[in-house]
Amino acid sequence: MATMGQREKLLEGAKRCLSERGYAHTTARDIVAASDGANLGSIGYHYGSTQGLLNAAMLSAIEEWGDAVGAALATGGGDEYGDPLVSYWRRTLSTLETHRATWLASIEAMIQSEHSPELRGQIADGMQQGRSGLAAMLTGREEEGLDDGTVRSVGSVAMALMSGVMIQWLIDPARAPSAEQVAAGIRALAVIG
Known part of the structure; x- marks a missing residue:
């Protein structure tokens, strides 16, 4: 296995700090302490600033989380009750057990993006990818074949x-709400219109 360089050590240490301390409570010294031998000066060299490193770590963690959530949701089909909507929501809620810290850190990053146009742009791009992926999964169509209206609505x-x-x-x-309650709520809303 290849040895991690300073850049990779810092990124992994920052992701660990995001999970354990959160975005707003992580300092450069915290990151270095969690980075398995990285040094403080290398943050500026590789990422420009502590905020730059935290932003990169957040985006990396969100990407990993998105891949894991996508895989969990894509395992598709119905559950023991034969209800695909309930099954979808059970799988969604199950990601809280494995990715709670990332859910929390992503919310914190959204708040931090108010003060960082770069982070806001990166999160916005990620949200667009998420919308497209969810629309593809829910419609059963290839992402590339989706029209903008489907992505923006579904x-x-x-x-x-x-x-x-x-x-x-x-x-x-x-x-x-439980998965069953969310599914019932969606169905109730669908008949209102």
């Missing part, structure tokens, strides 16, 4: 629902 609504439900679970899991 993908955006799916992302809004996912984010809203996950925030409820992060803040108040005892009163957050």
Whole structure:
């Protein structure tokens, strides 16, 4: 296995700090301490600043999380009740167990992006990729073949629902909706129009 250089050590250490301390509470010294032998001066050399490193770590963590969530959701099909919508929401909610810190850090990064146009642009690009991926998965079509209207409607609504439900679970899991309740709510909303 190849040895990690300073850049990779810093990135991994920053991701560890994001998970353990959060974006706003991570310092350059924290990152160095978690970076298995990296030095403080190498942050500026490789990333320009601590914020640059934290932004890169956040985007890397979100990408890894997105891949894992996508894989969990793509395992598709119905569950023991034969309801694909309930199954989808069960798989979505299960990602909280394995990726809770990344869900929290991504929310924190969105808040931090108010002060960093670069981070905001990177998150916006990631959200667009997420909308497109969700729309493809939910429609059963190839991402490249989706029209903008489908991405902006199906993908955006799916992302809004996912984010809203996950925030409820992060803040108040005892009163957050179950997969069955989310599916029932979606179906109830669909008949209102």
